[in-house]
Amino acid sequence: MARSLLIVSRQAPWSGPGAREALDIVLAGGAYDLPVGLLFMDDGVFQLLPQQNASALQQKDLTANLKALSIFGVEDLHVCGQSLKERGMSQDALDADINHLSEKSELSALMDRYDQVITI
Template sequence: MAKSMLVISRQGPWSGPGAREALDIALAGGAFDLELGMLFLDDGVLQLAIDQQPVHLEQKNLSANLQALPMFGVDQLFASRSSLVRRGLGEQSLALAVEVLDDDELSVLFERFDQVVTL
C-alpha cells in the first residue's frame, strides 16, 4: 500500500471536472493518513490566481477547497515555475502559499512520493 501520494492538477479551474476532481482526491486522501502533496502544473496553476470570479461562468469558486487543503493534511503544495511564467502569474499573485519549483526540481519531487496521480 502506498505511504505517500502526490496529486498533480493540470487543468484550469473551469475547463472541466479535472481541477475539482484533483482537489477532491487530495482532500479525501487526508482520511487515509497518507503523506500528501499537490502539484499545480500547466493550466492547473490558474487555480492559484487571486481574484477569480467564477460567478460570471456560472461556476462554483474553488478557492475554499484550496484553502482547506492544509486542514486535511495536504500541506505540501507545489507549483511549476515555468507553468506560472507561461501564464503570466508571479509568485506574489497567488492566492495560496506554494513552493515554486523549477523543471529539474519537479523530477526530484516525483521521486519523493510512492504514488503519483495526474488529473
Template sequence: MNPVKSLLIISRQAPWAGPGAREALDIALAGGAFDLPIGLLFLDDGVFQLTQAQRPATLEQKDLGANLQALPLFGVESLYACRHSLAVRGLGQTALGLPVSVLDDDQLRALVDHYEQVITL
C-alpha cells in the first residue's frame, strides 16, 4: 500500500475564465474528503477567486464562493496567495473573502518544494 502523498493545487485562472478554477476547487474538495494533505495556491488571475464582491450571474457563471467557503469543512485549510499576483491586480488582503497566507517568491518556491505532488490548473 502506498503512503498518502501531499498535494499542492495551483489555481491560476480567474473564476470566470473557464473551467480551471472550478476544477481546482473540485479536486481540493474531493481530496479533502479523503483526508489527503492538500494545499491550495492562488496564483496569477487565480487570486480573483478570493475576492469578496463577485457577481458571477452577470457573466452567466456559477458562484464559486460556496465551494471556497466549504474548503475548511473538508479539511483544506492550507490556503495561499501570491503576493505579487495580488499586488499586480490591485488586491489587498482586505478584499479577500478567505483567510490565506500571502507569500513572496522565495516562500512560493519553498512551498512548492514542500509538497510531493503539484497540479496546476
C-alpha cells in the first residue's frame, strides 16, 4: 500500500525556490499514483492569487503547475483560512477550487490523515 504524503507550502511564489519545489514534489507524487495532498498556508496562500506577473521578478509563473495538479490526480487541495485572513485575502479571490480550513482542529485532522507531512 502506498504511503500518503501531505505537502505544506508556506512560501510566496516569488520568495525563492520553495513554492516551486513544493509543487514539483506534489506533481511527482501524483505522477506515481502516490496519495498526495497540498496545503497552502502562511505566505504560501499568495500562490493562489490570479494574474500574477512572475516575469516582472524574472521568475517562472507557477499558475500552469497549479492547473496541472488535477491532471496528475492531485485533488486534495487545502488552504488555511487563518493565513488568508491575516493577509487580507478571501477565498473568493483565489484562482483555484480549494478546500478552506478555518479551524485549527481541521488543520490537525488533515495532517493526521497522512502518513508523512513535509513543510516547505
